[in-house]
Amino acid sequence: MSSYGRCYTKEVNGSSLPDKKPTVVFVLGGPGSGKGTQCANIVQHFGYTHLSAGDLLRAEQNSGSENGEMIKNMIKDGQIVPSEVTVKLLLRAMEESGNDKFLIDGFPRNEENRAAFESVTGIEPEFVLFFDCPEEEMEKRVLNRNQGRADDNIESIRKRFKVYTQSSLPVIEYYDSKGKVRKIDASKPVEEVFEAVKEFFTSLDDKVAA
Numbered sequence: 001m002s003s004y005g006r007c008y009t010k011e012v013n014g015s016s017l018p019d020k021k022p023t024v025v026f027v028l029g030g031p032g033s034g035k036g037t038q039c040a041n042i043v044q045h046f047g048y049t050h051l052s053a054g055d056l057l058r059a060e061q062n063s064g065s066e067n068g069e070m071i072k073n074m075i076k077d078g079q080i081v082p083s084e085v086t087v088k089l090l091l092r093a094m095e096e097s098g099n100d101k102f103l104i105d106g107f108p109r110n111e112e113n114r115a116a117f118e119s120v121t122g123i124e125p126e127f128v129l130f131f132d133c134p135e136e137e138m139e140k141r142v143l144n145r146n147q148g149r150a151d152d153n154i155e156s157i158r159k160r161f162k163v164y165t166q167s168s169l170p171v172i173e174y175y176d177s178k179g180k181v182r183k184i185d186a187s188k189p190v191e192e193v194f195e196a197v198k199e200f201f202t203s204l205d206d207k208v209a210a
């Protein structure tokens with residue numbers, strides 16, 4: 001198992017493991033709210049490693065993995081891939097990065113994801129960056145994205161919005177009840193959104209330095 005698994009602690013895993021838990025920020029919001037766009041900016045300014053769970057699943061799908069067909073069908077349908085698969089991909093990417101600061105984009109997407117990540121890693125997010133955006137604006141952005149994604153069509157998008165409302169928003173509400181949500185108005189232009197995003201990461205850097 002990955003050294004970023006719960007086997008993280010010395011007594012389970014021995015001395016070759018990281019002695020400090022990594023910093024994790026979950027980046028959540030609906031399809032097309034701008035998570036990937038803003039994560040690229042955060043990486044440049046604050047030195048995080050960006051892990052998009054969707055990108056990891058797409059790479060796994062294209063790798064010839066035995067889960068490839070299942071992932072392909074679930075993405076097309078906007079369904080949430082079982083945690084067992086996604087958490088394993090995230091842990092491997094965390095370990096391979098050599099970094100200790102991660103933006104986990106588009107995960108956890110439901111309560112099962114949330115509980116699995118926490119129980120496997122023992123990691124709680126530092127905070128949850130929540131990109132709040134009206135559905136109409138998100139739909140427009142996704143339909144204009146032009147990146148050849150199999151789920152950027154009106155049929156898949158409608159399914160993704162439904163899953164987001166039913167399964168992902170409750171995860172954001174859970175973290176909100178713990179005071180961990182940092183909400184951003186994601187309907188604004190990219191530069192303005194980033195100004196708001198920056199404040200949260202600057203505060204965290206200041207807290208760590210203090």
Ligand SMILES: Nc1ncnc2c1ncn2[C@@H]1O[C@H](COP(=O)(O)OP(=O)(O)OP(=O)(O)O)[C@@H](O)[C@H]1O
Nearest residue numbers: 030031032033034035036037141145188189190193
């Ligand atoms: N603030 C913004 N204003 C206008 N367009 C934006 C903004 N942020 C991102 N976009 C554009 O909207 C599209 C979706 O952005 P992005 O891929 O970052 O969203 P996402 O939240 O990662 O979506 P998904 O969940 O589907 O992966 C892209 O074409 C991007 O260039």
Ligand SMILES: O=c1ccn([C@@H]2O[C@H](COP(=O)(O)O)[C@@H](O)[C@H]2O)c(=O)[nH]1
Nearest residue numbers: 053054074075078079080081086106107
């Ligand atoms: O944790 C996750 C993340 C993503 N998925 C599936 O991938 C698509 C696309 O995700 P994006 O974040 O928009 O790139 C999503 O609709 C799910 O089908 C997942 O199952 N679990």
Ligand SMILES: [Mg+2]
Nearest residue numbers: 035036052054
């Ligand atoms: Mg994205």
